[in-house]
Amino acid sequence: MEYKVNFIWDEETGVWIAQSDDIPGLILEGGSLDALIERVRFAAPELIELNNAPSVNSLYFSVERREKVLA
Numbered sequence: 478m479e480y481k482v483n484f485i486w487d488e489e490t491g492v493w494i495a496q497s498d499d500i501p502g503l504i505l506e507g508g509s510l511d512a513l514i515e516r517v518r519f520a521a522p523e524l525i526e527l528n529n530a531p532s533v534n535s536l537y538f539s540v541e542r543r544e545k546v547l548a
Contacts, residue, residue, distance in 0.1 A: 478531035482517055484510060486542035500524050514538065 480499040487494055487506075493513045497503040502524050507513035522533050 478533065479535050479537060480521065480525070480533060481537045481539060482521065484513065484538060484540045488543070497521070500530075501528050510540065 480497060482495055482497045482500070482503065485494050485496075486492075490506075492506045492508055493510050495503065495505045495507075495513050495517050500521055503517070503521060505513060505516050505520060507516060517538075518536070521536055525531075525533055
């Protein structure tokens with residue numbers, strides 16, 4: 478089974494947020510994208526198992542970062 482995880486930069490708080498519509502309960506945040514990806518790699522399989530969902534074959538990551546441009 479394939480699962481998609483979205484990573485979004487929250488400019489107001491200065492953290493990355495990971496969430497997934499495919500993995501109930503997956504909402505994590507971190508100061509660096511690399512560290513957050515590692516946390517997701519450990520948390521996602523555990524949450525999938527707790528939700529009695531099919532095991533992970535692959536995780537797909539979607540990264541979004543928007544910043545205000547000062548004029």
